[in-house]
Amino acid sequence: MSIIQSLSRGLTIIELLAKSESSLGVTEISKQLGIDKSSATRLIQTLVEHGFAIKDPESRRFLVGPKMKSLVDISAEARPLKALSMPFIKKLMEDTGENSHVAVYSQEQCLVVADIESTAQLRVVSGEGRLIPNHCTAIGKCLIAFGEYPLPRDLNAHTPRTISSRDQLKLHMEQIRNRGFAMDDEEHEYGVRCMAAPVYNKAGKAIASIGISGPTVRVTLDKVPELSKIVMQAGADLSKLLAQKDYG
Amino acid sequence: MSIIQSLSRGLTIIELLAKSESSLGVTEISKQLGIDKSSATRLIQTLVEHGFAIKDPESRRFLVGPKMKSLVDISAEARPLKALSMPFIKKLMEDTGENSHVAVYSQEQCLVVADIESTAQLRVVSGEGRLIPNHCTAIGKCLIAFGEYPLPRDLNAHTPRTISSRDQLKLHMEQIRNRGFAMDDEEHEYGVRCMAAPVYNKAGKAIASIGISGPTVRVTLDKVPELSKIVMQAGADLSKLLAQKDYG
DNA sequence: CCTACTTGTTGCACATTGCGCAACAATTGG
DNA sequence: CCAATTGTTGCGCAATGTGCAACAAGTAGG
Numbered sequence: 001m002s003i004i005q006s007l008s009r010g011l012t013i014i015e016l017l018a019k020s021e022s023s024l025g026v027t028e029i030s031k032q033l034g035i036d037k038s039s040a041t042r043l044i045q046t047l048v049e050h051g052f053a054i055k056d057p058e059s060r061r062f063l064v065g066p067k068m069k070s071l072v073d074i075s076a077e078a079r080p081l082k083a084l085s086m087p088f089i090k091k092l093m094e095d096t097g098e099n100s101h102v103a104v105y106s107q108e109q110c111l112v113v114a115d116i117e118s119t120a121q122l123r124v125v126s127g128e129g130r131l132i133p134n135h136c137t138a139i140g141k142c143l144i145a146f147g148e149y150p151l152p153r154d155l156n157a158h159t160p161r162t163i164s165s166r167d168q169l170k171l172h173m174e175q176i177r178n179r180g181f182a183m184d185d186e187e188h189e190y191g192v193r194c195m196a197a198p199v200y201n202k203a204g205k206a207i208a209s210i211g212i213s214g215p216t217v218r219v220t221l222d223k224v225p226e227l228s229k230i231v232m233q234a235g236a237d238l239s240k241l242l243a244q245k246d247y248g
Numbered sequence: 249m250s251i252i253q254s255l256s257r258g259l260t261i262i263e264l265l266a267k268s269e270s271s272l273g274v275t276e277i278s279k280q281l282g283i284d285k286s287s288a289t290r291l292i293q294t295l296v297e298h299g300f301a302i303k304d305p306e307s308r309r310f311l312v313g314p315k316m317k318s319l320v321d322i323s324a325e326a327r328p329l330k331a332l333s334m335p336f337i338k339k340l341m342e343d344t345g346e347n348s349h350v351a352v353y354s355q356e357q358c359l360v361v362a363d364i365e366s367t368a369q370l371r372v373v374s375g376e377g378r379l380i381p382n383h384c385t386a387i388g389k390c391l392i393a394f395g396e397y398p399l400p401r402d403l404n405a406h407t408p409r410t411i412s413s414r415d416q417l418k419l420h421m422e423q424i425r426n427r428g429f430a431m432d433d434e435e436h437e438y439g440v441r442c443m444a445a446p447v448y449n450k451a452g453k454a455i456a457s458i459g460i461s462g463p464t465v466r467v468t469l470d471k472v473p474e475l476s477k478i479v480m481q482a483g484a485d486l487s488k489l490l491a492q493k494d495y496g
Numbered sequence: 497c498c499t500a501c502t503t504g505t506t507g508c509a510c511a512t513t514g515c516g517c518a519a520c521a522a523t524t525g526g
Numbered sequence: 527c528c529a530a531t532t533g534t535t536g537c538g539c540a541a542t543g544t545g546c547a548a549c550a551a552g553t554a555g556g
Contacts, residue, residue: 002514002535003297004290004294005543005544006253006513007258007294010259015315026504026505027502035544036544036546037505039543039544041506042544045250045251060552067263068320071263071316072266072316253541274532275532275533284516285516286515286516286535287515288533289533
């Protein structure tokens with residue numbers, strides 16, 4: 001049986017980062033592993049690239065990244081949810097022709113637990129397991145508006161349309177609750193419009209959101225009423241199933 | 249910036265495993281990454297070696313390992329506990345001359361969150377971040393006896409002294425509660441004797457355990473009363489601090 | 497403020513390491 | 527019981543990752 005050296009070293013770095021109380025520098029890591037700093041640099045860069053580690057740009061030291069937790073979340077808690085959701089987002093994708101997904105709240109962000117891509121040439125790719133912002137995406141805003149989660153702290157503007165004011169966002173949440181669905185109107189990415197509706201567990205708590213993402217050229221504003229109805233119906237249907245299965 | 253290929257591939261496999269609903273086989277993995285099955289085999293073996301993946305020997309397929317969750321636990325929840333515990337296990341080690349540690353319950357096992365090695369030539373090495381059994385270690389039995397955790401399902405015999413009967417273990421828990429401390433009398437490893445006491449949070453819930461491990465030649469049975477007193481005192485002292493700091 | 501020290505990044509040349517191929521072994525399914 | 531698929535091991539080649547060393551960027555200390 002052969003062990004892959006560089007992978008092994010990388011995993012050891014992950015363990016070091018997780019176990020250390022504070023952040024670690026490249027030299028420190030290289031000493032602990034008994035390797036050159038140059039190798040440590042490159043291994044760490046690879047970890048950062050994958051999100052398993054993050055770099056504090058100030059101190060140029062490293063910490064465990066959010067990827068670890070989101071993977072654990074997705075494999076443990078969210079896996080059954082994904083299994084239950086698949087048929088619904090499949091149908092949603094077929095009915096709307098757009099990328100469909102289900103997300104939950106994790107680490108103050110929005111964790112995509114299930115995702116089906118549209119079959120159109122021009123499509124939005126989101127990808128399972130991704131952590132996306134809560135304040136400028138439909139599925140994220142939906143979680144905040146209907147779930148028992150705090151307003152995001154980080155309100156980075158991703159496009160000129162991003163709502164970056166705390167007060168405005170609060171008002172916006174109110175609107176979302178009144179309409180029953182959330183919309184991301186090019187707030188996260190140019191040319192992309194999304195809609196999402198809440199998913200409730202048996203106890204009536206919004207524990208997830210379901211939605212679609214499409215290019216603005218297809219998901220035009222005049223189609224919003226029709227599409228949002230479909231999305232909300234999907235949310236209601238999935239909620240019903242979760243209640244039956246006693247999920248959450 | 250250069251990316252380390254084999255590390256990158258290994259991390260991608262972790263992600264695949266975490267996101268997949270079921271277990272994955274070597275061929276499946278190799279196809280998804282576009283690499284040869286031999287490479288996939290070796291990468292996976294490395295992951296298994298580190299505990300990031302586990303192999304179901306029946307189906308010869310792979311799943312995410314417990315390492316991921318224990319690392320997340322240790323970095324998130326347990327990190328503050330570790331910081332608070334350090335001075336206490338340091339003192340405990342100095343007072344007893346033996347390896348000292350603090351553990352919490354995680355994934356039906358016993359997660360070592362802080363650990364200080366004895367300075368003696370002959371010493372017990374346990375190691376932070378390790379997941380050890382609950383039924384045949386002092387810190388593990390302590391968690392079960394005083395905490396609100398279920399009896400372990402797996403009662404593997406590690407030595408002839410391991411308590412492998414559910415009923416016996418139940419009785420044994422009773423004894424531990426009466427004495428106020430747990431002892432592992434060569435139940436996990438030959439020649440090693442350990443003692444542990446509960447650590448309570450402000451609400452009076454046993455959320456951790458603190459203890460020592462030493463070779464039987466030093467930790468003789470006639471020293472147990474004296475040593476156990478020291479360990480229990482350490483548990484009480486740490487509990488007091490946790491209450492002050494409002495931990496847990 | 498300048499110098500000395502420590503820490504992180506990049507280029508480069510070498511050879512170790514990990515790669516794919518292919519044969520083999522072990523299962524599964526028809 | 528044979529065919530087909532999946533997992534493991536040996537092996538030779540070269541691509542990959544390694545350490546060295548120079549460089550860059552901070553940090554501390556006088």
